[in-house]
Amino acid sequence: MLRRFLLGLLLIFGFGMLAYAGEFSELRGVWIDVRSIPGDEAGVRHMVERLSRAHFNALFVESFYRGETIYPSEFLESAGLSAQMEHFRRPGFDPLRVFIEEAHRRNMQVHAWFHMFYVGLDAPGPVLSTFPQWAARNRDGSSGYTQGGKRFFFVCPLHEGVLEFYRGLLGEVVERYDLDGVHLDYFRFPDPTIADTCYCEACRQAFRRVKGFDPLALDPVENFEAYREWVAFRARELSDFAASLSAHLRRLRPELLLSCAVKPFGFPLEGYPGFLQDWPTWGRKGIFDFLVPMTYSSRPQEFEGMLRFVRTFLRGVPFCAGVWCMGMDAATVFEEIQRAREHTPCGVVLFAYPYLGDDLLAALSRDAFATFSPPPGKEDFPRLVFSPLDPQDFLEKRRTIRAKRVDAPCVVDGVLEELWREADWQGDFTLIVGGKPSRDTKIAVLYDEECLYVAFVLWGASREGKITRRDGPVFYDDSVELFLDPWASRSFFFQFAANFLGTQYDGSSFLGARFDGTWQVGVAEVVGATVVEMAIPFKTLGRGTPRVGECFGVNFCRNDLTQGEFSTWTEVPGIYGASFFFGTLEFGP
Structure with missing residues (x-):
């Protein structure tokens, strides 16, 4: 009788606790950049094991960077591009395969992190060398922009052929690999305050057909009302691109988690989103399963302020807070993780692996990530939201x-x-x-x-x-x-x-x-x-x-x-x- 009574308590309270834990499981992610990826299988397995000990449960592995992949890509090769980054191709090593094997063995997710439209640093890079017509053009017709002594090159997503290219590239990786998710980064135009693009003839003609005037003739200050229409036009085109790409990937892999890193700025109520990313609309339309606002600040109150901004406009949409770790001590990282938990139950993604030293990882496993939390699945994310703030x-x-x-x-x-x-x-x-x-x-x-x-x-x-x-x-x-x-x-x-x-x-x-x-x-x-x-x-x-x-x-x-x-x-x-x-x-x- 006592055993039955105890079993009854276990069924009532034990499963209740499991359900509670499931409802509040959070994503604990880290961005792993290309430079940090080891060049051999043992190194990758050690990296995953190291992060597992700190109770991370999601790895965002940089898989497409400056026009090249860390895995062998038949699609890129068929497009006249290199099939794989040289330092992985030479030894015949596929790090993405090893990441997935080792992470799944440890109940961790792998999200393939793709740098989308940023494709070249100090040179156009392989994509624009092969498809120069895709370059995002400045007002003077040049491509690329300079910031901090470096020159950055972007693809314009409005150009013919760009959507088909990314559908093929991403379609290949989700069909070939047992990925848990795909994470898009640089899914945006350059910051218009630094490089206002794209003014190629095709983009200008497309806008003229809709509005009847040439955006090149607009001065952003003197004609700000008309210029705002040009901003909104490009943002809508990017949103259409996102919706089409999302639908394509979900047809191929319905269970796949789709996410996107976004800049938490702009004027959503005025249709002028920062970096031309209309992330509130993306959230409202369910284009992505969750978003990752890059709420980067070394100052916790400023970090939380950006979370409040996101929560005001992502109404009922799951999002994970991006946490900046470079140069941050453990106490500040912990404070920001705790502040993030007050605004989203979805979780956090830490930027980035190079800044996670042994001391910080050990401290995370004792404090902010003291116990392991299973990663949330596709069915969990719609419930991982707090009530929004009201504009x-x-x-x-x-x-x-x-x-x-x-x-x-x-x-x-x-x-x-x-x-x-x-x-x-x-x-x-x-x-x-x-x-x-x-x-x-x-x-x-x-x-x-x-x-x-x-x-x-x-x-x-x-x-x-x-x-x-x-x-x-x-x-x-x-x-x-x-x-x-x-x-x-x-x-x-x-x-x-x-x-x-x-x-x-x-x-x-x-x-x-x-x-x-x-x-x-x-x-x-x-x-x-x-x-x-x-x-x-x-x-x-x-x-x-x-x-x-x-x-x-x-x-x-x-x-x-x-x-x-x-x-x-x-x-x-x-x-x-x-x-x-x-x-x-x-x-x-």
């Missing part, structure tokens, strides 16, 4: 500040003159993760015929900083940022930032740091606070003096790195540049 909640909190007109120009030195006394001073900032910051910030705005004047009073701040180069990353010092939308467009904006040394940074939503405006900053210390003043000529904003009653979109932001806090005047869903949620700057008498 309407943020829209209802938009604030208004009035700019007071003054007759004489302000002296921009951080020492507030008497004329600031009657300005509309406001504070009550909100953290990008919700809640109130540790230290107060006050802001006010004045204007005259020529300039807009902005003052920040930052309690608890001192004049310290490291960045001294114009347009350097002042956001990595204690600093302030001003976002201005001079046409109240809810999409286009200018960004002005300064640290407490007075170092300036400026940019715009379409041009990024390529925008260089003329404006002034003054910084001074007062008792218990630092004051930052800005003077921005209306000419710099491309417009004349505003009329009384006219409105700009605006937000004021503070980076308080001493406290690890990021706050805004008008609450936004996680990131500063969410222009649809900006408050209102009303010009008064």
